[in-house]
Amino acid sequence: MTLVVLGPVTRDLIVIGDESFDKVGGATYFQSFVFDKFYSDYLAVVNCSDETLIRDFPDSSKVKVIKKNNTHFFINRYPFKDNLNIRQQLSNFADIPILPSDLKGILPEDIDGFVLNPLNRYDFPVETIEYLKSFEVPIYLSVQGFLRLPDMQVNENCTIRLDCSDDLPSVLSGADAIFMDEAEAAIMGEVNGVGEVVITDGSNGSRIVSDREIRINAVPCSNVVDTTGCGDTYMAAYISKRLTGESIRKSGDFASGIASEKLKYFGHY
Known part of the structure; x- marks a missing residue:
């Protein structure tokens, strides 16, 4: 049985203070390091x-590429070296959707579940979500991409604003767990028809809403180097434990610890 993790790989420019770095990114990229280990x-x-x-x-042997005519590009700008919770983000908003026809023939026969990591609204059309639901396996879904819209044009890229779409409730319905941060949760409001709603809030910890709300403390990190991909790392660590039968609380505590470790390194966990 195989866990299938879907979503764009990106070219990123990280700007911290007056220093800049080119790197590979995207939620699926960051998560692959966690899944590779756990x-x-x-x-x-x-x-x-x-x-x-x-x-x-x-492990490039565990990656399949759906070849498109563009690649997602993100600029993550952290203006204050001593406060990496403040980020200004721009994107080229690449229109390169993953379609059911792209997936036929490349998915394994036995699937444990799907992890969906959209980076903008184009990545997973409703028809693709419905196709994946037809497999009747657990679906774990990051909300952020479904909320992202282009805002102000800055050269060839755009700043990002967040807003809900009319079809989002049906997209999320039936998911085993969805993941978002507190800013996204404020836009989403009440979510129905989802098994677990996981909401992260950086150094303030996280909360997980199922039949009740469980608070997860953040694990302190004394040497924060890079926060990019921290939420994606948390998500993968949480899923890796839930799929092996751990409780919500134990999975959240584990994810919090792994996310804290990722903060110590530039790039992936």
Whole structure:
């Protein structure tokens, strides 16, 4: 049985203070390092035009590329070195959707579940979500991409604003767990028809809403180097434990610890 992790791999520019770095990114990329260690039977499926990006994955043999005519590009700007919770983000908003026809023939026969990591609204059309639901396996879904819309144009990229779409409730309905941060949760409001709603809030910890709300403390990190991908790392660590039967609280505590470890390194966990 295989966990299938889907979503774009990206070219990123990280700007911290007056220093800048080019790197590979995207939620599926960050998560692959966690799954490689804690849930090794996984397959990463990425949509991009630049296939060289998969060389940075922990195991390129576990990556399948859906070749598109563009690649997601993000600028993550942290203006204050001493406060990496403040981020200004821009994107090229690449329109490179993953379609059911892209997936036929590349998915494994036996699937443990799907992890969906949209980076904007184009990545997973409703028809693709419905196709994945037809497999009747657990679905774990990051909300952030479904809320992202282009805002102000800055050269070739746009700043990002967040807003709900009319079809989002049906997209989320039936998911085993969805993941978002507190800013996204404020826009989403009440969520129905989802098994677990996981809401992260950086150094303030996280909360997980199922039949009741469980608070998860953040694990302190005295040397924060890079916060990019921290939420994606938390998500993968949480899923890796839930799929092996751990409780919500134990999975949350584990995810909090792994996310704290990721903060100590530039790039992935």
